[in-house]
Amino acid sequence: MTDKSHDPNQMTGAAMIVRALIDHGVQHVFGYPGGAVLPIYDEIFQQSEVEHILVRHEQGAGHAAEGYARSTGKPGVVLVTSGPGATNMVTPLTDALMDSIPLVCITGQVPTHLIGNDAFQECDTVGITRPATKHNWLVRDVNDLARVLHEAFYVATTGRPGPVLVDVPKDVQFATGTYHPPRKSDVHISYTPRVKGDATQIRKAVALLANAKRPVIYSGGGVINSGPEAAQLLRQLVEATGFPITSTLMGLGAYPASGPNWLGMLGMHGTYEANMTMHDCDVMLCVGARFDDRITGRVDAFSPGSKKIHIDIDPSSINKNIRVDVPIIGDAGNVLGDLLQVFKAEAKKPDIKAWWQQIAQWRARNSLSYRKNNDIILPQYAIQRLFELTRGKDTYITTEVGQHQMWAAQFFGFEEPHRWMTSGGLGTMGYGLPAAVGVQVAHPDSLVIDIAGDASVQMTIQEMSTAVQFELPIKIFILNNQYMGMVRQWQQLLHGNRLSHSYSEALPDFVKLAEAYGCVGLRAAKPSDLDGAIKEMISIKRPVLFDCRVAALENCFPMIPSGKAHNEMLLPEEATDEATAKAFSGGKALV
């Protein structure tokens, strides 16, 4: 027997966890203590390399880590306790899975000998989170812990990124074992995500692109996830081909909103020109998007005349919703690089002047227009003013879910990737405020604004307290219409305007609430007050709750009605009561 007492790699499980975080370059952990993680919190207390951000609810920790990850490209790390700590993480884990956000969640678990006994704060964490994670582990032996933690980081950040969870029983945290730094053999040999695209398929894609008469590029969150280089390559491809480009909600910022080829977002609340271009195109290049049902509208009428090229790192995204002609499995950036090289070597910029003329006609419909109002703040106007007054600043935007989210996507122009954090796939109300906390932790000197709704923001409002404690000057810009606006809109359009439980009778006074939390409350109720109040909000170096009183019954347009195709959009100027009733007569099933 060798004496291991002086071996620096001999340590407790709890110490291994902190050591592994340091070895993976983790600077911030979002978490909440509890009985089953106390040994880890004891280790955190005794070091200074990893900073712990104490949230007010575990869901807040998860969304904060998502915001952190999305704005930095690094994995977000969460530490929570067993039982309710773990179950409160189910929503952010699922959210991160749907939007492919790398998260590493460490949960405490009751001691191994109590597992299965319905012990205090016990739950089947790996069972509950299995469908909510890319992969998860229960570590029963402290000597497996280092390997599992290293694998967890690898799995979360490679291939299609996603959330992972490591469940560590309390006795394993106390037990002493051998730690090792990250090494290649830590990873399952069965896990081999494909990065490089097939050269033959890329050639086929280039041949289609080179001969296109009515092309479109449709990019998504995969381009953002791939890293800033992918966004640069996408821009170069747009430049080299001269093609129009649209994007999903998750992909905003990969191509600049001020770029000449930008069509705006596509999909249910996308622009008329983006959806018409998708519908009538002859060649579609989809990069890092997944033909989600909010994008396609009616699938059997989705872009009926086009050849479709689909670049995705996840083979299961191919042909899931829409049959494509040229699938290319690989990392968006890697494939875009190869594609661009082949295109430049073998193809010339196709002449698509006629196509651009057609697109100009669609653009002229001005599908995002809205009637001006001098007395009441319209939500679209509020976002436009917020955008104008933050232009040129180092700004990050998060959102909650609902009408305000769609208006933010429509009216806030994103010039760079990683600047837009929103819950796309899962549509989690309450995402934006904690996400803003996470973004501000990663970018302490930047302007971080959560564009919120009065209903969503109340789901995680307690995280204002986190912002105050850690001096995170987040700005919560609430478009307050006193309704769950999107629910009300659907009830109006689809359910005979029977507004069942979509009105908040008893909203808090957000200004007083802000003061109660120890932050700053601002309010604007008239268009003439708005600019001044926004400027004041920006100038305050503390957390702000901004109560922006907007028109209560404004609807979000344009919109693809249920069961309709891209070329059957309802535009704002056409949305008379009669036209709306007719457009939605087909059915009540938007979901």
Add this chain to the structure above:
Amino acid sequence: MNQPASAYFLEERHDPNETHTLSVLVQNEPGVLARVIGLFSGRGYNIESLTVSETESQKHLSRITIVTTGTPMVIQQIKHQLDRMIPVYRVVDMTLTGSSIERELAMVKVRGGGDHRVEALRLADAFRARVIDATTESFVFEITGNSSKISQFIDLMRPLGLVEVSRTGVAAITRGPEGM
């Protein structure tokens, strides 16, 4: 109707269901079967038959054989969804290899006397089922074959005093010298 350049999803939905046998090689670790089954239940796929056992204990490898039904698009999804799971090494569609052998084993308990007992024995012989347990009033037969042969045998035993059946589910392997 103009035929578009690409096929559509809705057209695919009218495709008839196909039955496919998938062999899935996985790392034998806790929860791996729950992951596979959870995938099927969570995404609404069918499991007609499921057989699991460790096949290489040194490497901790298990082989899962799944018989499933779905449209060609769904079958493709199932394979991709299985393949992207971390502990899954390989997914092989045995039905597409065109030359796979499928076998299932069943134990069939039959109770009765007189002519029924004689007839059961005679049919068992015809099906090459073996008697692995006998009392004066019952037999347990062991029968191996493809699933339809076993189902046929069970149907024949029903009027002769069928008590119960235990089936293993399908195991499959390709013909020829190559492994999966």
